[in-house]
Amino acid sequence: MTPPSLELFVRSLHPQGAHQRQEAILERLEQLEGDDEIESFSVVVWGDQISRESVAARSLKGRYVLNRVAEFQQWALSTNVSLDSFYQTRSSGPESDVETETTIVLPVMGLAEYQDGELVQVSPCTAGETVHTVQDHVDALAAGDRPVDLQDASAQVV
Template sequence: MQGSTQPDDTRAELYVRSLLPDGHTQQQAAILDRLEWLSDADVLSDISVQVIGRQLPSTPAEARTEFGLFALNRVSVFQEWAKRNDCSLEPAFRVRSVDSELSGEQYRALVFPIQLLAEYEGSELRCVTPHTADGETVTVTDRLAMLEGEEEATFAALERAHAPRPPTRSDSPAADALDEDSDPLLPE
């Protein structure tokens, strides 16, 4: 895509759920191939992939790991972007009651979508997919087709959204090093 108008720091974070049946893992591989093509074509300057479990604790107080806090922080920022753009992230995210097989107790968990694409320009969050706008749901596949066709997003960017990498075993930042707005705006 010669002459691309994309800025040098336009990047994507792809969140994928782990432990899915074969059909879904093949779909995720196809999504990754398309993202790599967009990177090779200079539409995106960077791609990162985050593997996430099926569900997260529903509040930061219930998160037991730094990655859990990171993920809840991202969800909060994603939901703020959706609110700013009159979009909804439902049904991609939903809160459900779960029965613990270990303790026998019930708890609330945030179910994460099978795949989610977050696009950034510098530190600004430009788009989160899947989302629903004007009664129509845009899937990750739909959004990739838009990017491949160099369609401009008409969304308002979330300016204070920065995209820190999740903590790894080699670097363990304190939980307060994440966004100060770490209380997610979870659906009821």
């Protein structure tokens, strides 16, 4: 089996309050790539939110972000986990003639793992009552383990 490829999504390359955490994750990903534990990783700056109805959402970068979020949500449905706490949707309006606008608030950091081009893991996510963080995901990869079995975790909730 080929090593996975990863995409790390960040709001900023120097986030206030999360800089040290982000740097630690990036250093671990570089190490994993150097040790051939992962095939590659890329960093995508996606900001803090995106409005589905905005002109920016129709741009190449905006479509990329919205497509990734939709892919993550589909993955969550198929694996019976939740992304709701991390990808919050907000609506504004209508105020008389103003049309309703839907905005997706994006997490400070998100990690997507692809195996042979197929999405196999997204973090952060919640399975049952357990939150699986980006750090948990990277720790599992560093230990040579498959990221936590989310199916087992979600099956434990009654």
